[in-house]
Amino acid sequence: MEIGFHIPDFCTHFRLNNILTNMIESHPEYFHDGLKIRSVFGTFPGSVWNGGRYLGGTAEMRSINDIITVFNSKDIPLRFTFTNPLIKKEHLGDSFCNQVLRAANNGFNEVIVMSPILEEYIRENYPDYKITSSTCKQIEDMDGVRDEFKKDYKYVVLDYNWNNKFDELEKIDQADRERCEILVNACCTPHCPRRGDHYRHIGAGQIASWEHSKNLLNKQPYKYEDFECPYMNNNIYDITDLETHISPETIIDKYVPMGFKHFKIEGRTATDINLLETYVYYMVKPEHQTKVRFDMLTKLTEGIQYFTMH
Numbered sequence: 001m002e003i004g005f006h007i008p009d010f011c012t013h014f015r016l017n018n019i020l021t022n023m024i025e026s027h028p029e030y031f032h033d034g035l036k037i038r039s040v041f042g043t044f045p046g047s048v049w050n051g052g053r054y055l056g057g058t059a060e061m062r063s064i065n066d067i068i069t070v071f072n073s074k075d076i077p078l079r080f081t082f083t084n085p086l087i088k089k090e091h092l093g094d095s096f097c098n099q100v101l102r103a104a105n106n107g108f109n110e111v112i113v114m115s116p117i118l119e120e121y122i123r124e125n126y127p128d129y130k131i132t133s134s135t136c137k138q139i140e141d142m143d144g145v146r147d148e149f150k151k152d153y154k155y156v157v158l159d160y161n162w163n164n165k166f167d168e169l170e171k172i173d174q175a176d177r178e179r180c181e182i183l184v185n186a187c188c189t190p191h192c193p194r195r196g197d198h199y200r201h202i203g204a205g206q207i208a209s210w211e212h213s214k215n216l217l218n219k220q221p222y223k224y225e226d227f228e229c230p231y232m233n234n235n236i237y238d239i240t241d242l243e244t245h246i247s248p249e250t251i252i253d254k255y256v257p258m259g260f261k262h263f264k265i266e267g268r269t270a271t272d273i274n275l276l277e278t279y280v281y282y283m284v285k286p287e288h289q290t291k292v293r294f295d296m297l298t299k300l301t302e303g304i305q306y307f308t309m310h
Contacts, residue, residue: 009042051083
């Protein structure tokens, strides 16, 4: 049995994910049998191609190269979330995004795509990258899902509304199930009518931030206005009653025997504590959860001084 997890984010959650992967390596007995981290997805600040979650700021190439090295040395690919739905031709030549792809262009790292324009550009200019089809496409008909598997994608991340619909999931060919990626902890309400608008809002904000940074007269950082959504800050225990929530028991007892091996945990903009609890919930055997939670939390807070003593 193999359970492959794809986790967020190699930049904003670098320290937490480094702690997690080190613990899996040193104490595999604490984790579910066959568990592997198959990728860390996300983006570096300053990426106009980024989508799904907004990330402002900038990143230096020295830090970028260090992060690439750390995870690749663990045999874990970085997977860039280049899923901005509003990308146009004028964005393709962005120097930073291209520099990042060149830095990680070792035949091991990956890209998640949504925009056909950007997908074509990456395929033509960076053919060594393995490409994944994004859940942001919101494909909710089975014919559309089957069409995705006919394309040259390493994985297809299913829309979360397919979760737990086993009669429908049975219609996916057995060979294609190994290329499916299931989003297990979606914070959105099922069939959210504003989801597409939210993705476009994030994409527009990422582009506006990029344009702001190119204007040398702007001395202040770009101020992104969040999309109004009551679900964005849900934690793992807020969503367990949703019909789209997938429990760890369901992964082990239902999905894996059906031939599904890849599972995505969202949380790129969650707090480290929130995401740590999600990792413990999904990855750790129940009898070891308290110890793993304590050990990881201790390592996560080492060196953080909360009060200054005089």
